[in-house]
Amino acid sequence: MPDAWTAPTPDALSSMSAEPLLTREYDADPALVYERLRSRYGPVAPVDLLGVPVWLVLGYSEVLQVLQDKSGAWTKHLDNWRAKTEGRIPPDWPVLPAFEVDSSVFRDGEALRRLRNAWTAALAPFQERTHPQAQMLENAVRKYADDLISVMAEGGSGAGWADLSAQYARPLPLMVANRLLGFESARGDDVLMDAWRMLDAGPDAAAASDRLFAAMTDLAMAKMSNPGDDIPSYMLAAVSDLTLDELTREILMVPGLVADFTGTLICNTIVEVITNPDVRASLSQGIIEETVNRVALINPPMANLTFRFPTVDVRMGRFTIAAGDPVMVSVAAAHGDPLFGGAMNRNALRSTRAHLAWGAGPHHCLGQRLATRITAIAVSRLFERLGRMRLALPVDQLPWRPSPLMRSLRSLPVQYEVVQAYTPPADTQARPAAEPEPSAPPAPTAAGEAPISALWRFLRGLRRG
Numbered sequence: 001m002p003d004a005w006t007a008p009t010p011d012a013l014s015s016m017s018a019e020p021l022l023t024r025e026y027d028a029d030p031a032l033v034y035e036r037l038r039s040r041y042g043p044v045a046p047v048d049l050l051g052v053p054v055w056l057v058l059g060y061s062e063v064l065q066v067l068q069d070k071s072g073a074w075t076k077h078l079d080n081w082r083a084k085t086e087g088r089i090p091p092d093w094p095v096l097p098a099f100e101v102d103s104s105v106f107r108d109g110e111a112l113r114r115l116r117n118a119w120t121a122a123l124a125p126f127q128e129r130t131h132p133q134a135q136m137l138e139n140a141v142r143k144y145a146d147d148l149i150s151v152m153a154e155g156g157s158g159a160g161w162a163d164l165s166a167q168y169a170r171p172l173p174l175m176v177a178n179r180l181l182g183f184e185s186a187r188g189d190d191v192l193m194d195a196w197r198m199l200d201a202g203p204d205a206a207a208a209s210d211r212l213f214a215a216m217t218d219l220a221m222a223k224m225s226n227p228g229d230d231i232p233s234y235m236l237a238a239v240s241d242l243t244l245d246e247l248t249r250e251i252l253m254v255p256g257l258v259a260d261f262t263g264t265l266i267c268n269t270i271v272e273v274i275t276n277p278d279v280r281a282s283l284s285q286g287i288i289e290e291t292v293n294r295v296a297l298i299n300p301p302m303a304n305l306t307f308r309f310p311t312v313d314v315r316m317g318r319f320t321i322a323a324g325d326p327v328m329v330s331v332a333a334a335h336g337d338p339l340f341g342g343a344m345n346r347n348a349l350r351s352t353r354a355h356l357a358w359g360a361g362p363h364h365c366l367g368q369r370l371a372t373r374i375t376a377i378a379v380s381r382l383f384e385r386l387g388r389m390r391l392a393l394p395v396d397q398l399p400w401r402p403s404p405l406m407r408s409l410r411s412l413p414v415q416y417e418v419v420q421a422y423t424p425p426a427d428t429q430a431r432p433a434a435e436p437e438p439s440a441p442p443a444p445t446a447a448g449e450a451p452i453s454a455l456w457r458f459l460r461g462l463r464r465g
Helices: 024-028 030-041 060-068 109-127 132-153 164-169 171-181 187-200 205-225 231-238 244-251 254-275 277-283 288-298 331-335 368-385 453-462
Strands: 044-049 052-057 159-163 314-316 319-321 327-329 386-391 413-418
Touching: 024 030, 030 044, 030 331, 044 319, 052 060, 052 331, 060 327, 060 331, 109 132, 109 231, 109 244, 109 368, 132 159, 132 164, 132 171, 132 368, 132 453, 159 164, 164 171, 164 254, 164 368, 171 187, 171 231, 171 254, 171 368, 187 205, 205 231, 205 244, 231 244, 254 277, 254 288, 254 368, 254 386, 277 288, 277 368, 288 368, 368 386
Parallel strands: 052 327
Antiparallel strands: 044 052, 159 413, 314 319, 386 413
16 A cells, blocks of 8 residues: 655645655666556656656646646746756756757747758658658668668678667668758768767766767758758758757757667567567568557657646645656656556557657657658568578566666667678669768678668677677
């Protein structure tokens, strides 16, 4: 039974004794942490997020209520974060840079609608499969997948070992992001690698982030004067009064939203296919996108979403959340809520679409179909070419990245056998014109091509001897 609890006053968050969220236990199995918090506090719990107290919303109904915001009581704009405006958030708080991008992710009302109109128009050619751009993108994704698999298997004798996170699931959507952004010079090569460094949040992440912002500013400026067949150009065509700063901040999200989220979804889907024979069999039945939906439900890539702030005091669960308090909604915890998951058959190959992995309400994900399709192609092609795939570690020993937002594998080591060699058709032997020219002649891949040089040199360095 939950402990007896007296609802605190609305300003009690800063004085409450909240347990740290990001612990070794959380890294190993966040579901256990969510359930302990739910048992103690109910659908809303106070937690310590790297030294900052926040409310964590755990209940499905409560998460949906915040996301849909039918009452208009919630905002994402950081000016409404009381502790930040009062100077109580350390300037070096690790999560702060991700919150200070000032893109549409943190906008509300008309400002949000204007930018989302630009995104809707820009994504449509690439994710609506009747468009020729969508068909060309799907062909490009298959080619990227085949190139990456060929590099992994290069020099092997039919069997091998690979880290499918570093060598496949992460670089493939970064290559897609590079194409969607429309880089037309060797700079796209460097941008791709800086996006990787920034997402890794390592010691060189800050410098990489600065270079990435400069590159995106240059790209946005170039598209304003010379539009192309790419997301920045379509955004400008849809909302012609976008400023240079607005466009830069929007396209800066592409590596994260396309690459990190989709790369995580690819990894999580691969693990599900390897460890669940029924799911593996379903790939040959042509329901791969159903498998991707199922994985988004049981292991959502973005476990917790960026903060919302109530503009008035809000009663939720046993607590009154004060206006301006930071509130983090947990999609993963909501999916584990017995009121939602209790009636769900987690072994079913077909699963509900009522999950929240793609968000809901004003900020629901506009690129759902694109991310699903990229993941479906990547996973299908991997299992077509590599057989007898098995994890090189027990599933409960796979290493996860410590992150308050993403539930992403740090590495995915597997053993495999090559069952299908790849020889590209004669008319695709040449490198597509849409790809940026390498800054230096790279070594050819097994397919005889010359892919993005810095990336391929990096990936070759990851191959296990």
